[in-house]
Amino acid sequence: MGARTNEPKDFPQHLDLVVVKGVRAVDPSRELDAIVDVVVERGRITRIGADAAPEDYLKSEQACVIDGQGRWLLPAFVDLHAHFREPGQEYKEEISSGLRAAAAGGFGHVCCMANTKPINDTRAVTELMVARAREHGGTRLHPIAAITKGQRGEELTEMADLRDAGAVGVSDDGVCVMSSVVMRRALEYARTFDMPVIQHCEDHGLTGGAQMHEGAVATKLGLRGWPRVAEDIIVARDLLLAEATGARYHVAHVSTEGAVRLIREAKSRGIHVTAEVTPHHLMLTDEAVVGYRTYCKVNPPLREARDVAALRAALADGTIDAIATDHAPHSPLEKECEMESASPGMVGLELVVPVLLELVRTGELPLARFVDALTRSPASIVALDAPRLAEGVRAEFTLIDPEVEHVVSAASLRSKSKNSPFLDRAYRGRVELTMLGDEFAFRGAAAFARGESR
Numbered sequence: 001m002g003a004r005t006n007e008p009k010d011f012p013q014h015l016d017l018v019v020v021k022g023v024r025a026v027d028p029s030r031e032l033d034a035i036v037d038v039v040v041e042r043g044r045i046t047r048i049g050a051d052a053a054p055e056d057y058l059k060s061e062q063a064c065v066i067d068g069q070g071r072w073l074l075p076a077f078v079d080l081h082a083h084f085r086e087p088g089q090e091y092k093e094e095i096s097s098g099l100r101a102a103a104a105g106g107f108g109h110v111c112c113m114a115n116t117k118p119i120n121d122t123r124a125v126t127e128l129m130v131a132r133a134r135e136h137g138g139t140r141l142h143p144i145a146a147i148t149k150g151q152r153g154e155e156l157t158e159m160a161d162l163r164d165a166g167a168v169g170v171s172d173d174g175v176c177v178m179s180s181v182v183m184r185r186a187l188e189y190a191r192t193f194d195m196p197v198i199q200h201c202e203d204h205g206l207t208g209g210a211q212m213h214e215g216a217v218a219t220k221l222g223l224r225g226w227p228r229v230a231e232d233i234i235v236a237r238d239l240l241l242a243e244a245t246g247a248r249y250h251v252a253h254v255s256t257e258g259a260v261r262l263i264r265e266a267k268s269r270g271i272h273v274t275a276e277v278t279p280h281h282l283m284l285t286d287e288a289v290v291g292y293r294t295y296c297k298v299n300p301p302l303r304e305a306r307d308v309a310a311l312r313a314a315l316a317d318g319t320i321d322a323i324a325t326d327h328a329p330h331s332p333l334e335k336e337c338e339m340e341s342a343s344p345g346m347v348g349l350e351l352v353v354p355v356l357l358e359l360v361r362t363g364e365l366p367l368a369r370f371v372d373a374l375t376r377s378p379a380s381i382v383a384l385d386a387p388r389l390a391e392g393v394r395a396e397f398t399l400i401d402p403e404v405e406h407v408v409s410a411a412s413l414r415s416k417s418k419n420s421p422f423l424d425r426a427y428r429g430r431v432e433l434t435m436l437g438d439e440f441a442f443r444g445a446a447a448f449a450r451g452e453s454r
């Protein structure tokens with residue numbers, strides 16, 4: 001009963017006509033959740049609706065027809081938080097490999113953090129990142145520039161210049177802006193261009209030498225702990241500064257119950273705060289570190305079950321606005337070593353769908369909220385036009401098979417680095433195709449595997 005699937009033999013780089021037939025299209029920004037046909041002509045969505053694809057389109061030899069039965073079509077995702085290691089550490093990730101990983105994960109837009117080498121605190125680095133990404137095509141890259149020069153927490157960067165060069169926000173991610181004076185000035189300055197200030201919330205005085213979350217597991221393992229309060233104290237201070245300045249403040253990778261409570265209260269009082277959470281903080285606890293698993297060393301660290309519960313509830317009710325990957329590629333050199341010397345972080349762009357669909361299936365995270373937290377919501381935080389499933393807009397969407405069972409392995413990742421504790425596990429659901437404009441930025445082996453014989 002599936003629609004005819006037609007993949008042109010000589011796969012053209014630019015596709016004039018693509019039809020996704022009978023697919024469940026979900027775009028909460030327009031309250032869309034229906035079985036429809038979606039027609040893309042020269043990179044734009046021209047028709048969406050039940051049986052909207054004309055017969056002659058479906059029969060056309062030029063048409064690329066995709067069987068949507070049993071699949072979901074979602075707006076392409078927007079990631080607020082990724083670390084591509086170019087310039088400076090291309091052995092971990094290049095802009096091109098990062099963008100390929102992003103497309104394979106369903107992402108149409110990725111915001112890249114400033115802790116490159118050199119640090120993205122000047123127009124030259126921002127421009128280089130934008131230029132490299134344009135050369136590559138596919139997923140679009142949006143730099144997030146540093147708040148302070150050299151991420152030293154002292155002198156502010158030339159934010160106006162950085163914004164003109166393409167930066168969509170500022171962050172010293174990896175380190176926290178510890179000085180209240182500097183943070184206040186940063187918020188005041190960024191406010192004049194309506195740019196969000198994104199904080200990595202960590203009171204470094206409280207986390208010196210920390211390897212993991214401070215708690216019973218750390219004690220058992222004999223590792224120095226990173227207490228929740230080190231995050232909460234910065235969130236609390238910054239919310240007061242955000243209130244005083246009226247600036248747009250964004251909390252990166254929220255990990256504690258306390259930070260959730262503070263953000264919820266601040267939102268209820270109308271403070272301009274937004275927040276993101278990572279898939280690993282939603283799915284793992286500090287128990288995952290048992291066995292000295294360096295692949296589970298992240299910053300902020302994996303917390304406890306009660307934090308995970310608070311994060312899930314906050315994402316579901318919108319207190320936490322967005323899902324962000326904190327994609328942090330590292331080579332075996334930085335990971336296959338002692339806990340103390342291991343670099344924190346894990347790759348994430350290609351794991352969002354397999355890892356998080358479990359929460360959607362159990363009903364803990366409604367599908368519409370899952371999609372919103374990966375599309376409209378993050379886009380609005382950095383003032384990008386969100387990908388949408390609507391007639392007349394540029395085609396930016398991802399096709400998902402929510403039921404297919406598969407194993408994610410290191411070999412299947414496009415990312416240059418393979419550091420993730422989520423590998424070699426069975427999952428249900430994956431990205432099969434990502435279309436951006438008139439091109440398939442990612443096309444999995446199964447995207448066209450359904451023939452008439454099926």
Ligand SMILES: [Zn+2]
Binds near residue numbers: 175252300
């Ligand atoms: Zn961070």
